Amino acid sequence: MVxxxxxxxxxxxxxxxxxxxxxxxxxxxxxGRSCARVIGAAPGRFVVVSVASxxxxxxxxRLALELGAQFAAIADPAGYDDLKAALAGSGVEAAAGAExxxxxxxxxxxxxxxxIVGAAGLEPTFAAVAAGRAVALANKETLVCxxxxxxxxxxxxxxxLLPMDSEHNALFQALGARDPDSIEMMTITASGGPFREWxxxxxARATREEALAHPNWVMGPKVTVDSAGLMNKGLxxxxxxxxxxxxxxxxxxxxxxxxxxxxxxxxxxxxxxAGMASPDMRTPIAHxxxxxxxxxxxxxxxxxxxxxRLxFERADLARFPAxxxxxxxxxxGGGAPTALNAANEVAVAAFLDRRIGxxxxxxxxxxxxxAMQAGGELPAPMDVAQxxxxxxxxxxxxxxxxx
Numbered sequence: 120m121v122x123x124x125x126x127x128x129x130x131x132x133x134x135x136x137x138x139x140x141x142x143x144x145x146x147x148x149x150x151g152r153s154c155a156r157v158i159g160a161a162p163g164r165f166v167v168v169s170v171a172s173x174x175x176x177x178x179x180x181r182l183a184l185e186l187g188a189q190f191a192a193i194a195d196p197a198g199y200d201d202l203k204a205a206l207a208g209s210g211v212e213a214a215a216g217a218e219x220x221x222x223x224x225x226x227x228x229x230x231x232x233x234x235i236v237g238a239a240g241l242e243p244t245f246a247a248v249a250a251g252r253a254v255a256l257a258n259k260e261t262l263v264c265x266x267x268x269x270x271x272x273x274x275x276x277x278x279x280l281l282p283m284d285s286e287h288n289a290l291f292q293a294l295g296a297r298d299p300d301s302i303e304m305m306t307i308t309a310s311g312g313p314f315r316e317w318x319x320x321x322x323a324r325a326t327r328e329e330a331l332a333h334p335n336w337v338m339g340p341k342v343t344v345d346s347a348g349l350m351n352k353g354l355x356x357x358x359x360x361x362x363x364x365x366x367x368x369x370x371x372x373x374x375x376x377x378x379x380x381x382x383x384x385x386x387x388x389x390x391x392x393a394g395m396a397s398p399d400m401r402t403p404i405a406h407x408x409x410x411x412x413x414x415x416x417x418x419x420x421x422x423x424x425x426x427x428r429l430x431f432e433r434a435d436l437a438r439f440p441a442x443x444x445x446x447x448x449x450x451x452g453g454g455a456p457t458a459l460n461a462a463n464e465v466a467v468a469a470f471l472d473r474r475i476g477x478x479x480x481x482x483x484x485x486x487x488x489x490a491m492q493a494g495g496e497l498p499a500p501m502d503v504a505q506x507x508x509x510x511x512x513x514x515x516x517x518x519x520x521x522x
Contacts, residue, residue: 138166139408142226142252143186144243145234146170147178149338150257150283153400154232154408155186161414171223173239174198180205180213190226192219194239221246230408232283233258236341237464238510245269245503251276255407257283259351259358263460265506266361267499281407282362286355288403289381289394290363297386304385305365307355308375309434310335310398312347315376319438323478327470330477335378335398344467345441348480349434353445354463357456360449367449372442374432379421397421441481448488454497454509455488461513462487469521487517 141158145151151172158165167186172179176198183191183206190212193202199215206213214222224231224243232255233244240258245265247254249272256262262269273280282288286307294302313332314322330347331340338346345351352372359370373383378398385391396402397418405416423429436443441463448455465487466480475483491497491513500506 138164139230140166140168140228141408142169142171142223142228142231142247143167143234144171144220144224144232144240145173145236145258146182146186147172147175148234148236149342150232150234150400150404151182153404154234155182157401157405157408157414157416158186160417161409164414165408168228169223169226171220171235171243173235176200176202177205180211183211184209190214190223192216192223194220217242224252225250228252230255230281232407233261234283236260236339238264238460238507241265241503241506245272248273248278248280249276251278253279253281255281255283255404256287256362259284259354260460262358262361263354264457264510265500265503266357266456268502268506270361280362281410282358283403283407284355284358285381285396285398285400285403287359287362287382288406289396290359290384291394292406293382293384293392293394294363299364301387302363302365302369302384303387304369304371305359305363306371306373306383306385307352307359308373308378308380308382308431309349309352310346310378311374311376311432312349314347314438315374317438319478322438323476325477327473330470334376336400340471341464341467344470344480345463348441348477349439350441350445350463350480350484352434353442353449354460356445357449367446370449372434374434375429377426377429379423379426379429380431395421441484444481444484444488451497453499454491454506457500457506457509458488458491458497458513458516459484461510462517465514465517465521475521483517483520486520487513490516490520 167188169190170188171192174195176193180202193215196215220243224247230253231247234257244261380393382394399418401416402418448459462484466483469475
């Protein structure tokens with residue numbers, strides 16, 4: 120479970136007068152760009168020691184200069200020339216490849232922001248955890264793929280894990296210093312995405328453009344498609360299981376179209392505490408970057424009188440089967456969540472490439488997990504290497520079924 124005492128000790132050990140040093144993995148994505156906005160609005164509070172991203176070297180170079188980073192790493196070597204050109208004459212170090220991204224994670228930082236999308240973020244995030252760096256976790260796949268191994272390693276190394284996803288950050292704030300054993304139910308909310316009121320037949324015919332038209336959030340394409348099918352909520356349930364140490368039966372999802380309440384905790388005395396904020400990632404980002412202090416995020420708190428009402432409804436697993444698949448994987452445990460995530464990455468990429476329809480995403484994920492269960496290929500990963508091995512098997516299985 121996320122340890123507030125460990126966070127307090129880590130913060131207490133940091134000299135108060137020194138700016139907090141940050142490493143930002145996934146710097147050119149939506150989370151990384153929002154981080155840059157929060158950092159820019161708090162002059163003198165932060166120093167960026169390293170940035171890393173996937174393949175857009177020119178964009179990474181521009182961001183490294185904007186943030187005054189000391190080191191920039193591009194995962195795809197094909198983007199290295201553009202990165203070097205963007206940084207020419209600046210004195211900023213540049214490197215390419217998976218080892219370069221790992222180096223970015225291991226630079227001397229007080230906090231590593233993990234925002235690389237998908238399983239690609241697992242290895243550099245785990246390296247930061249193993250090295251005892253404090254990590255602000257916006258890459259939910261790290262815990263979905265290898266949650267047990269990551270949490271065990273974090274405990275051994277004394278790593279502080281701060282949840283940066285809006286839902287888990289809301290739960291972290293709502294929990295406060297209260298006894299986790301007093302939690303009856305922990306609930307994350309879903310906006311319902313663009314298909315909340317659509318019939319199953321209409322959802323099956325959804326186009327790429329329709330799936331990417333999220334009503335409340337601005338996110339990258341993969342996460343937006345996950346949101347449209349509620350797969351993202353399933354992944355977040357799995358993440359919450361590892362972050363907060365709760366069993367599946369004490370975790371829940373409700374649909375909340377206004378996206379103002381992000382998480383709720385029901386306690387054994389009948390209290391229900393909600394974490395609320397406007398739907399803007401700068402709020403949880405600012406909370407993590409400055410924790411335990413508070414800084415301006417640039418976001419105003421919700422005006423409840425102007426909103427008038429907040430509504431909640433049960434998620435429909437018949438229309439959104441991906442959420443049901445994730446719940447089943449959480450209950451099954453072992454390597455099922457790892458395979459779920461891998462197959463989903465393949466399926467979403469195929470949908471974005473217009474090779475399959477929207478309803479085929481969940482179908483492909485289900486078939487992949489079934490095939491691996493039948494083959495005895497879903498043992499619980501004891502370390503990152505085993506998690507990645509299961510991931511690669513699932514990717515191969517899914518691609519074979521796709522073909």
